[in-house]
Amino acid sequence: xxxxxxxxxxxxxxxxxxxxxxxxxxxxxxxxxxxxxxxxxxxxxxxxxxxxxxxxxxxxxxxxxxxxxxxxxxxxxxxxxxxxxxxxxxxxxxxxxxxxxxxxxxxxxxxxxxxxxxxxxxxxxxxxxxxxxxxxxxxxxxxxxxxxxxxx
Amino acid sequence: xxxxxxxxxxxxxxxxxxxxxxxxxxxxxxxxxxxxxxxxxxxxxxxxxxxxxxxxxxxxxxxxxxxxxxxxxxxxxxxxxxxxxxxxxxxxxxxxxxxxxxxxxxxxxxxxxxxxxxxxxxxxxxxxxxxxxxxxxxx
Numbered sequence: 051x052x053x054x055x056x057x058x059x060x061x062x063x064x065x066x067x068x069x070x071x072x073x074x075x076x077x078x079x080x081x082x083x084x085x086x087x088x089x090x091x092x093x094x095x096x097x098x099x100x101x102x103x104x105x106x107x108x109x110x111x112x113x114x115x116x117x118x119x120x121x122x123x124x125x126x127x128x129x130x131x132x133x134x135x136x137x138x139x140x141x142x143x144x145x146x147x148x149x150x151x152x153x154x155x156x157x158x159x160x161x162x163x164x165x166x167x168x169x170x171x172x173x174x175x176x177x178x179x180x181x182x183x184x185x186x187x188x189x190x191x192x193x194x195x196x197x198x199x200x201x202x
Numbered sequence: 203x204x205x206x207x208x209x210x211x212x213x214x215x216x217x218x219x220x221x222x223x224x225x226x227x228x229x230x231x232x233x234x235x236x237x238x239x240x241x242x243x244x245x246x247x248x249x250x251x252x253x254x255x256x257x258x259x260x261x262x263x264x265x266x267x268x269x270x271x272x273x274x275x276x277x278x279x280x281x282x283x284x285x286x287x288x289x290x291x292x293x294x295x296x297x298x299x300x301x302x303x304x305x306x307x308x309x310x311x312x313x314x315x316x317x318x319x320x321x322x323x324x325x326x327x328x329x330x331x332x333x334x335x336x337x338x339x340x341x
Contacts (some may be wrong), residue, residue: 121250122238136336
């Protein structure tokens with residue numbers, strides 16, 4: 051709550067970053083596990099795999115992940131975005147527990163608690179380090195980038 | 203004549219130094235990639251603002267005309283292929299959690315040194331907690 055100025059839209063993007071990567075990975079894994087073993091003798095079947103529903107869905111999710119990840123990095127620090135990304139693991143583990151009724155070992159519960167604590171820690175601080183002057187070359191935006199975009 | 207990689211058993215003992223080197227290669231490449239990508243996005247500026255000014259196409263153009271971005275993607279791709287290479291020799295249950303969790307700590311170090319991010323005690327604590335957490339959860 052206190053001193054970082056993320057808009058609801060920016061929270062939404064961080065949420066997308068967290069959820070889309072593990073969901074995309076799961077879709078890829080589910081799609082590839084269902085395929086017959088692919089050998090180097092038939093590399094074409096790897097291309098065909100791209101067009102199967104689960105793999106295609108996984109790729110779409112991962113493209114969405116990369117787009118939202120880049121957006122998040124454009125207004126927040128790397129050391130702020132990465133721990134937030136890890137929170138996706140927690141969401142997926144909890145989904146697996148309560149939706150798919152998978153059991154979670156004590157060790158994994160400990161992992162969930164630690165990640166949640168870590169994310170809570172970063173979320174309490176500012177999302178962006180303020181530098182005195184923006185880098186000279188290559189800046190597309192006329193005004194220096196800062197977290198003062200509260201206008202949505 | 204076709205040997206499926208899945209039927210080839212993993213080597214019973216692999217030198218732990220070799221395993222460590224493979225994981226180190228993944229961590230190094232992905233940290234370099236993340237830092238370069240983050241630097242690229244910072245140099246471009248707030249993508250939401252750019253999109254509000256010049257639309258989605260303008261935002262995509264801003265990203266695709268940034269050389270730093272491609273340097274970052276190159277190292278991320280390198281990290282991906284070193285992961286594939288490592289998975290060919292080591293178990294996923296070792297490589298996945300080890301590389302994902304170590305990367306969090308190396309990124310905190312690299313973010314402080316190269317991106318001059320303000321990595322305060324809170325962020326150090328977060329990096330370490332999440333690092334251990336990811337390892338426990340993914341192991």
